[in-house]
Amino acid sequence: MPIYPVLAVLAAIVVVALELAHFRSGIFRRRSYWVAMAIVLGFMIVVDGWLTKLSAPIVFYNDANTSGIRPVWDILLEEYAYAFALLTMVILLWDRSAPSTTDTARPS
Amino acid sequence: MDRLQYVALMIACLVLTLPLEFAFGARVWRQPKRLIRSVLPVALFFLVWDMWATNRGDWGFNPQYTIGWTLPGGMVVEEILFFTAIPICTLLTLEAVRNMLAGTTPLQRWLRER
16 A cells, blocks of 8 residues: 555545544635635646656655556646645634634635 | 756745735735744644655655755755745635635725726
């Protein structure tokens, strides 16, 4: 079993569990979160695609430890789970420390 | 010049998202304490993972496209920039989208007042 996809999916599950059990920000029910993530996904494909393209990689992987599945621009499938975990965790911490005097974390 | 590729890509991300702070009123750069509190713990966790995985040989960095400063285990310093810049770009996007949906960006206000 290759380790990178296993750990990436595990990280994503941990972040979802943290939101549901601890943070309870309700972010997964907000339109703003999904719209922002869709925009970020578009830019991720450009940036990550540039970083990991097989023709001239800046970051390269040991194929034995990855899924080897590269559906778009050579980006490994597990990179999407990895990015989801990284960025959602940052957003959860950002919303948690929202100043109470403003409505930065307003639902929309 | 090729060795600046990774650094340049990260700087480009920060420069391209900078207008979100002002035209879309994101207020991410202008809350430095809150920004550090959200980005730093996550970056540290992913950097430890990164150093471990690089050391194991799960992934590596092309010396042709990196400036050549590496940390023990072989992780390049550009990774520190990555785990800082990309979360900042994401927060700018999120706050810009929130303001857009609420109709409160300076850009929207300006267009309404015209």
